[in-house]
Amino acid sequence: MGIPDLFGEKRYRPLSRYLREIFGCRVQKIPLDAGFTCPNRDGRVGLGGCIYCGPRGSGTGAYENGVPLGEQIRAGIESGKRRFGKCKFIAYFQAFTNTYAPAERLKSLYDEALRHQEVVGLSIGTRPDCAPDEVLELLEEYARRCHFWVEYGLQSAHDYTLELINRGHDIAQFVDAVERTKGRGINICAHVILGLPGETKEEMMATADLVASLELEGIKIHSLYVLKGTKLAEIYQRGEFRLLELEEYVSLVCDFLERLPPDMVIQRLTGEAPRDLLVAPRWSREKMAVLGKIDTELEQRGSYQGIEWRPSPIQERTKCLDQKTI
Numbered sequence: 387m388g389i390p391d392l393f394g395e396k397r398y399r400p401l402s403r404y405l406r407e408i409f410g411c412r413v414q415k416i417p418l419d420a421g422f423t424c425p426n427r428d429g430r431v432g433l434g435g436c437i438y439c440g441p442r443g444s445g446t447g448a449y450e451n452g453v454p455l456g457e458q459i460r461a462g463i464e465s466g467k468r469r470f471g472k473c474k475f476i477a478y479f480q481a482f483t484n485t486y487a488p489a490e491r492l493k494s495l496y497d498e499a500l501r502h503q504e505v506v507g508l509s510i511g512t513r514p515d516c517a518p519d520e521v522l523e524l525l526e527e528y529a530r531r532c533h534f535w536v537e538y539g540l541q542s543a544h545d546y547t548l549e550l551i552n553r554g555h556d557i558a559q560f561v562d563a564v565e566r567t568k569g570r571g572i573n574i575c576a577h578v579i580l581g582l583p584g585e586t587k588e589e590m591m592a593t594a595d596l597v598a599s600l601e602l603e604g605i606k607i608h609s610l611y612v613l614k615g616t617k618l619a620e621i622y623q624r625g626e627f628r629l630l631e632l633e634e635y636v637s638l639v640c641d642f643l644e645r646l647p648p649d650m651v652i653q654r655l656t657g658e659a660p661r662d663l664l665v666a667p668r669w670s671r672e673k674m675a676v677l678g679k680i681d682t683e684l685e686q687r688g689s690y691q692g693i694e695w696r697p698s699p700i701q702e703r704t705k706c707l708d709q710k711t712i
């Protein structure tokens with residue numbers, strides 16, 4: 387098998403190209419902070435949150451700065467049009483846990499995003515333990531109306547790591563959420579982090595294998611970085627673990643990509659640390675440089691997404707049945 391056509395000029399399947407195939411133009415994600423909180427911070431599941439989680443819960447901090455949702459969307463559309471000309475948008479509910487509210491509130495926030503005619507889709511970032519069936523039924527309705535993703539935080543396929551980083555859920559809950567989400571027309575994206583304290587290369591590759599086996603539509607791969615004021619910063623400053631060097635991260639991302647199915651959409655290959663909060667590593671501020679190095683490494687290896695991936699016997703059987711049906 388050679389490099390699949392669906393990768394374009396890359397050696398993996400980038401979200402930008404996937405969306406262009408669907409909509410025929412550039413589609414830009416608008417990161418939103420709708421004022422949610424998180425059950426792993428407010429005491430419902432845990433207190434203090436994941437040990438790496440910064441004060442903005444991976445978001446822009448717009449809500450706390452008093453910028454209403456509608457204004458965030460309008461500003462995102464204007465800035466996208468200024469930079470890229472004609473394009474469409476996906477409203478990305480990013481900060482904290484974006485299904486952690488009564489259905490009525492969720493509906494009113496998601497509807498507000500879809501009121502803008504340039505917004506053609508929604509992407510909802512959440513935790514696997516915040517997707518009860520009632521919420522999935524609501525998400526399913528939106529998946530019928532627009533291009534729709536749910537993004538579940540997984541981070542690692544090892545319960546001992548999830549415990550160490552205080553995720554407040556386990557692998558079984560992640561798999562259960564995925565299974566209950568499937569068959570509803572909802573695209574599923576998993577978030578994983580490479581370089582978590584104590585994890586070896588083999589353990590990170592086991593995470594790749596779990597994600598590959600679940601046949602998800604997409605993935606975001608992040609590097610671990612340390613933010614000011616977090617539990618992780620305390621542990622880091624005590625010298626209890628070391629962060630990945632840039633070259634190590636690049637190599638691990640390429641190994642990871644090689645094990646994923648070739649049709650899985652790659653939504654992110656590195657996290658972009660907020661500059662004002664970053665403790666380390668400095669290289670995590672340079673997203674474009676990291677992406678360039680990943681491209682170079684894949685090229686030098688003569689490698690690409692999926693080169694090491696083999697369908698499981700069940701996936702192989704389903705493929706054969708599909709072909710027979712055709």
Ligand code: SF4
Nearest residue numbers: 424435436439443482
């Ligand atoms: S689940 Fe997300 S928002 Fe909640 S504590 Fe963890 S990283 Fe922060």
